[in-house]
Amino acid sequence: MKLLYEGKGKQVFLTDDPDLVVFRFKDEATAFDGVKKESFGGKGEMCAQITEILMSLLEKNGVQTHFVRRLSPNEVLVKRCSMLPIEVVVRNYSAGSIAKNLGLKKGIKFPFPIKDIFYKSDELHDPMLNDDRAVALGFVTFEELKVLYTSALKVNDVLTNFLLEKGIILADFKLEFGKFKDSILLADEITPDSMRLWDKDTLEPFDKDRFRFDLGDLLAGYRLFLEKIST
Template identity: 40%
Template sequence: MLRNYLKEANYLDQLIYEGKAKDVYQTSDNEVLRMVYKNQATALNGKRMEEIPGKGSLNRQISNIIFTYLTNNGIKTHFIKNMSETEQLVKKTDIIPIEFVLRNVISGSFARKFNQIEGTKLLSPVLEYYYKSDALDDPVINESQIFALKFVTELEIIEIKKQILVINQLLVQLFKKINIDLIDFKLEFGRYHGAIILADEFSPDNARLWDTTTHDSLDKDIFRKEQGSIIPAYEEVLNRLKTEKGLTNV
């Protein structure tokens, strides 16, 4: 049982995970972590890095809105509460070392790999798996390999796939209301007291978001392709989400 979501300032400075976009610290409650969003932007699996003031705060706010929306629609997540502009408290989960990528529209590596026209809508969503390993450049992994390596069980993968498809439906509907097409996105999951719950974040860092009218990118592709600052695009996504009735950003 979580202890009052921690007494506000009662957390430790024990860094347990240092990522490209977030750092994670253990708190004085063994079941609660402090997640800190960084201003660092990366491309080419971390080979290109740049500090972008304000990015961490924007991603924290966007992810908060999305996770709250998903929670209100029946999806269990690790999110507990916000602590500052860039900090959140989250449930400590046993993270599954797989990145789950859901594609609605052909873009990015999918377009390059199969020599397809970017922007073509897929007949049905495509789900891909990548093994989380910076050292190995996050290689593609299939279900047989996942089971052989005991990352998840067959029952767990069924549950995760079911959740991803529901999440996709919810987010496609949400972004459609604010004139944004949800092209693709990456999700991570963890185990928490026997349940599989959504973890990590949802932001323009790990999703492709295109303006429905202009088809302009509103995500990290702007940084990847060196097309200018990502801040105006991230601010646009946040501002549109804030105007959508019924959504909250605490």
């Protein structure tokens, strides 16, 4: 397969079908725009399996995604989308940048999900946007933003309820979207790399914050999360 693109967490390969590409998840973990990085054997396989489980769950609940099927332990087949240059973050609890920037205590539950959008740029450190800026700069239209927000909130409803049944709080998460033919699809991945996941009783993290802030073994957290959502 010919390599099309390589990012921090995965490689993207062309296939014989121009409408399909292969995601190969890597074992590397990065934080702080790549300043901190380390390889964890088996991480890629767990991320591929988690993406398969959660994308399949979302499809069954009416969310259109680019996911087709898992091909191997660390590879998934997906529809080849033209990616939108923004990412949508949904926040149910205070954590990360919103807590830091606004001086909030970590773990405050918001009265409703907060939606933020950011321009995808490692060089600029993913600056925050608002609707007017995103549209004025030509990244999306107002109609497309409505689709993104509707899909993001649907994802939040489905995953929040599913994970709570497993004893997990979905504190926040990041989504990326792409255009495929005449549709806007949920794309990229859904893994602990892009979510904050806390144990309902202890608030212990299962996500990449374990690596970011040295809160525990990364693989142990991902493995426990995978076990919980697999049963």
